[in-house]
Amino acid sequence: MTSPAKLALEDGTVYSGISFGATGEIDGEVCFNTSMTGYQEILTDPSYRGQIVTMTYPEIGNYGVNSEDVESSKPHLAGFIVRENSRRRSNFRSDGAIHDYLVQWGIVGLAGIDTRALVRRLRIHGALRGVISSTDLDDESLVAKARSSPGLVGRDLVREVIPDNPREWNEQISEWTKFGPGQNPRTELDPDAPHVVALDFGMKWNIARHLYDIGCRVTVLPGTAGAEDILAHRPDGVFLSNGPGDPEPIAYAIDAIRGILGRQPVFGICLGHQLLSLACGAQTYKLKFGHRGANQPVMNNESGRVEITSQNHGFAVDESSLPTTLEVTHYNLNDNTIEGVRHKELQAFSVQYHPEASAGPHDSHYLFGCFREAIDEHRSAGVS
Amino acid sequence: MPRRDDLHKILLIGSGPIVIGQACEFDYSGTQACKALREERYEVVLVNSNPATIMTDPLQADRTYIEPLTWQTVASVIEREGPDALLPTLGGQTALNLAMDLDREGVLDDLGVEMVGARPDVIAKAEDRHLFKAAMERIGLEVCRGETVTSLVEARRVVEDIGLPCVVRPSFTLGGSGSAIAYNGEEFEQLVTRGLEASPINQVLLEESIIGWKEYEMEVMRDMDDNVVIICAIENFDPMGVHTGDSITVAPAQTLTDKEYQRMRDASLAVIREIGVETGGSNIQFAINPRTGRMIVIEMNPRVSRSSALASKATGFPIAKIAAKLAVGYRLHELPNDITRETMACFEPTIDYVVTKIPRFAFEKFPEADSTLTTQMKSVGETMAIGRTFKESLQKALRGLEVGSFGLGCDAKDRWGTPQQPDMEEIRAKIATPGSERIWFLRYALKAGMSVQDVYEVTGIDPWFLDNLAEIIELEDKLRALGGLEHADAELLRTAKRFGFSDRQLATLWNTTESDVRAERKRLGIVATFKSVDTCAAEFEAYTPYYYSTYEEEDETPAREPGQRRIMILGGGPNRIGQGIEFDYCCCHASFALAELGVQSIMVNSNPETVSTDYDTSDLLFFEPLTHEDVLNICDRLDPDGVIVQFGGQTPLNLARGLANSGVPIIGTSVDTIEDAEDRERFKSLLERLGLEQPANGIARTLAEARTEVAKIGYPVLVRPSFVLGGRAMEICYDLAQFERYVAEAFVVAQGQPVLIDRFLEDAVEVDVDAVCDGERTMVMGIMEHIEEAGVHSGDSACAIPPHSLPAEVIDNIRRATHALAESLRVRGLMNIQFAVKKEDGEQRVYVIEVNPRASRTVPFVAKATGVPVAKVAAKVMAGVTLAEQGIHEEPVPAHVSVKESVFPFAKFHGVDIVLGPEMKSTGEVMGIADTFAVAFAKSQLAASVVLPESGNIFLSVAQRGKAQIVPLARRLADMGYDLLATPGTAEVIQASGIEVEVVKKVQQGHPNILDYLIDGRVQLIINTPSGKGARTDEGRIRAAAVQWGAPCITTLAAAEAAVAAMEALREGALEVQAVQDRFATAR
Secondary structure, three states: OOOEEEEEEOOOOEEEEEEEEEOOEEEEEEEEEOOOOOHHHHHOOHHHEOEEEEEOOOEEOOOOEOOOOOOOOOOOEOEEEEOEEOOOOOOOOOOEOHHHHHHHOOOEEEEOOOHHHHHHHHHHHOOEEEEEEOOOOOHHHHHHHHHOOOOOOOOOOHHHHOOOOOEEEOOOOOHHHOOOOOOOOOOOOOOOOOEEEEEEOOOOHHHHHHHHHOOOEEEEEEOOOOHHHHHHOOOOEEEEOOOOOOOOOOHHHHHHHHHHEOOEOEEEEOHHHHHHHHHOOOOEEEEEEEEEEEEEEEEEOOOOEEEEEEEEEEEEEOHHHOOOOEEEEEEEOOOOOEEEEEEOOOOEEEEOOEOOOOOOOOOOOHHHHHHHHHHHHHHHHHHO | OOOOOOOOEEEEEOOOOOEOOEOOHHHHHHHHHHHHHHHOOOEEEEEOOOOOOOOOOOOOOOEEEOOOOOHHHHHHHHHHHOOOEEEOOOOHHHHHHHHHHHHHOOHHHHOOOEEOOOOHHHHHHHHOHHHHHHHHHHOOOOEOOEEEEOOHHHHHHHHHHHOOOEEEEEOOOHHHOOOEEEOOHHHHHHHHHHHHHHOOOOOEEEEEOOOOOEEEEEEEEEOOOOOEEEEEEEEEOOOOOOOHHHOOEEEOOOOOOHHHHHHHHHHHHHHHHHHOOOOEEEEEEEEEOOOOOOEEEEEEEOOOOHHHHHHHHHHOOOHHHHHHHHHOOOOHHHOEOOOOOOOEOOOOOEOOOEEEEEEEOOHHHOOOOOOOOOOOOOOOEEEEEEEOOHHHHHHHHHHHOOOOOOOOOOOOOOOOOOOOOOOHHHHHHHHHOOOOOHHHHHHHHHHOOOOHHHHHHHHOOOHHHHHHHHHHHHHHHHHHHHOOHHHOOHHHHHHHHHOOOOHHHHHHHOOOOHHHHHHHHHHOOOOOEEEEOOOEOOOOOOOOOEEEEEOOOOOOOOOOOOOOOEEEEEOOOOOEOOEOHHHHHHHHHHHHHHHHHOOEEEEEEOOOOOOOOOOOOOOEEEEOOOOHHHHHHHHHHHOOOEEEOOOOOHHHHHHHHHHHHOOOOEOOOOHHHHHHHHOHHHHHHHHHHHOOEOOOEEEEOOHHHHHHHHHHHOOOEEEEEOOOOOOOOOEEEOOHHHHHHHHHHHHHHHOOOOEEEEEOOOOOEEEEEEEEEOOOOEEEEEEEEEEEEOOOOOOOOOEEEOOOOOOHHHHHHHHHHHHHHHHHHOOOEEEEEEEEEEEEOOEEEEEEEEEEOOOOOOHHHHHHHHOOOHHHHHHHHHOOOOOOOOOOOOOOOOOOEEEEEEEOOHHHOOOOOOOOOOOOOOOEEEEEEEOOHHHHHHHHHHHOOOOOOOOOEEEEEOOHHHHHHHHHHHHHHHHOOOEEEEOHHHHHHHHHOOOOOEEOEOHHHOOOEHHHHHHOOOOOEEEEOOOOOOOHHHHHHHHHHHHHOOOOEEOOHHHHHHHHHHHHHHHHOOOOOOOHHHHOOOOO
16 A cells, blocks of 8 residues: 655656555656645646646645546646545545546655655755656666756647647536535526637646636637637637647647737637737746746736736746737736736737636636626627 | 834733633733734733733733723723824634724714724624625625525525525524535425524524535735735635634645635735725635535634634744734834744745644533534644644644554554444444544445545545545554564655654554563664744745754754753643633743843743743743653753653643653652642641641542442532543532542542542632742742632632732641641642641531642633732742842732632533532633722633623522622622522522512423513523532523523632622722732832
């Protein structure tokens, strides 16, 4: 039951714990997430491709896993580190244990290490490459493997997580997002519903659910789709999704965005925000250790109000590189990094954080409403 | 929009005396608020009747009124001070109610005072059941379904809607009696029929039963711009049905998915917005059906609360401080997070540990009380522990509770495997009905072979929690099976420590000593590491050194700076009767003293309610259980230059010897001296040497010895166990029968220590003295004359500074004795001496009852009465600064009279006799200050909610011994125009003196008797002294009924005397209020 496993970092640090989830060996960039709930959403968030996620909250697995709280078809992260894997799950919606879930999807995990010490190391030294192994327990060999891990910069991880084919989306947001079951009656789409094309770079499903929830017909296209492909769907709005890794190598997406900007409203989230900014001429850079959690305060410059947001990004848009066509709409209150931009002339806006939450607070759901308003405005302008 | 410049002077109302349900947490919140508002350059006016608080220290607010908390008094304060605003949300329910009274009486409007934080309509909406329900329905949230009915037909209609099981509550029955749950139709019909009969207005409330549902609390903050954040989510270990204050609670929430948690977060935001709390913190309680997930809002407190104090300590986010700043206009994102410095207060704390809070009860003090835990709070204190896992934090909290347990079993208190091992019947009964011991019976249940699922079905406690208990027990079995410490390897020992096992538990399992376990694990490199509480799970650097222990790899405690002196202060742990806020007050002052001396202060405490566990109070804070092991672990890391044990009550004193033996430098009075004072034989010879008298006494280790001693001493005697605080199991015995009854109990409580037997001095006046001695000089800081005669525990007695009846020569004798004792005991720091003064053969003789070379419960009262920060002075003495060096050359002589009165929890324990005795029963205290004793006493009674009537009937019933003394009192009462009632015996004496009195039957004499008069509201004051021996039951019923029907009841003649004087004084004119700062021109 408790077979040993280790985490080795490129700086030579080795943590010894016990194997959890699948056995084996994986490498990736080690990061941490400070959300106290939502590990299943985090596991299934495709943006974690290539990363080893450490949960700062020590007790994980308490409420098990269920078939509803997923953000994609399967876990995408490279590895998963927890302080304590809960032996018992307890929740009325649970239908499985996290350990079995990780085994089922072949995700290598590590439990029992001093996760706080690891997090402090990452905070001080920045994101580090690492290896989790339950097969090789030789420190030197593991550190060498960590050092040869490719890291995230310059890699196109998007291609590894995008869907193969377009699909029509017709799933609503969870009834648990409202105050209780039965408070979210399924509504038929208006035959005249606006059509949104969502470019999937590793999209969290809750985004699509929200787009559907604001009364849009949603077509999900693989993020590799070109401008012509997108426009062929005659969208009333185009959504740019989140996704893993460094935005700069995703040239095809930047091209596609340039091709559709100005034709209909565009809304981007996370990687989508970075890609929109790049398409407009801004630059991005890698953050020291990223923002990953469900408690990041963001100032909305227009309303003057603060939103507590869900975030997951290791790269950010460089404010000094911002073209005059873009204005900053949101700032992070912790480190003053850009959290949202808007095009001054064209109907395009984006946020670095996750208004679809999941995991995280719902303070920013309104952005989907803003997108819908922009679409309606665009449509009525087109009609007249 | 930063601070409001239109406000200049702000009135804060404190929460008054410590009572069950309102304790130190409001000293913590009020003190933070004072600090926060003054930081913003507002003038702060504070009213609070509780002298034991830090907030009433003259330096905390600009204008401090230690006055009774009635709307009339506060109105006088408002008239004198003319504040611009009243901040009512930081002083508990008391402050909120007072603010509502002031509003209703038009005081705020008339005097132009704005209520900030929460307006009256908002408070009403949150607190009124119907308004709240309507508000919740407007935002689509469910509340518990229920309706009142007046007939069975109506009831049948209602139950169709709400379903079974259903709670049936008859309206307006005493203490909610007759409430029960109907599980089937037949029970329902029966209960409703019976309930309708039992209710004086033939009405019952039918409510859907949510007993056994999961219970959660959300701590919410909102600012003027409608920014709302959740500070903490708390999940109760005990499901619905047990008051949250009596529940074991855990932070953060453990068994909710993100979807369910965010739903509750959304609901919390919706509630605070709909109710309309403009700024500050609120607490919202939810229940969730564990099978369906259905969520119900239970209630909302539009103010900071006990839970918000817990949430502040659990996360590091100072809710009260931020709430105060939000009330004056700041927005959350304009306020820095003190802990990280670079980030702002507008965020939601995330924690990387598990926090467990366990309530502490005092049922041993009230054996007649029903100890079942219900929706009415009964606990008197709480302890909190932090660990990296629930298992670790639970076991730490259990030992932090200081009830003789060192974790989940495996200690001296463990009944498993002993002849007292509980059987299945007892186990099932103890887990099915929530009580203070349930946690240990859950272990027995699992050890007895019940499965987690079985236990869940009986208790409703979430299986996740129960399985964690099961994991602890499985490891216990594994450890036990090893057979001895020598067989334990490093890995297993480390695992045990990570599960929160104490060395003491391991020693018990392996039949060895705690020190051997400690030595072995240290040899194996298994030592405690300390982690920070930083609000952000290490995402940002933390600057506030607030730590907890755990067994991990990395330690975060700071290295000592070169030349830095470090002194550790051991706190008092959870509040209990006999050890509460007074000792926390002293610990805080020790910290303030060290700060003034430039010494680094290290606070160790486990009580989340207190000011001492505010991260602002000391340089380093360790939130840890106060046990030998846990304190030693900190000492190992920090190597303090000194440890102060004399400020935290009995808790640190009990640790002193062990710590000293382990090489920890205890500063101040030596451990030997502390033990000398406790050792009866050595103390006796010391008194003889000094020519001081003490009542005849003896010491007994066995029952036989006790009998021999009592025969030598003669009755009446005082019997008590040694080394316990608060007069636990202390009794006055007038004859052999009583003696036999109580001495056995005393031996049980003494736990192997001897039992002390003293001659009891009847009708003596008791005197308390607090003094500070620096080794060269002794300064008497306060001489307190008790109002109740000797025999009433000093913590329960009212007392006055200066003495109101003792002649100067007696006081001189007392002073001389104090000096002699301090010097010969070589006291360094505080000392408390109890004297009894008894008139014998026309001479006032002074007896020494006991000497305690440590801080006493009266230290804060003395400080408030004299204006001298006694505890701080003593702490400096302990750190090596003499009284002379501190500029203290003379005894303080106050120009006014201060009276301390005690406050009791009787209203919470129906049917208990309220008569006072040597066992302490009060939970808190109030203070009255005035120019005369009578007015000061009147104020103290008002502050203690003892309403001395202006007119009406006064009932007199006194024991034989007091019959002569009652006559002059009766005459004075009659002269003031009161109508007198008396039982036949008392009436006879009074009538014989020509005073008119109505004879009322005793209870056993048939109807109408005194109880009928009480129930009809025809008695405004009761003076009823116990007969002294036996026959307490009948009188006890009168006194218990007095509590239930809200009639003040005085149980000693001395107090009656003071009360009559107070009533006379009250006729002279209205009470005047005065700020403490004005009384002490030189207040420091």
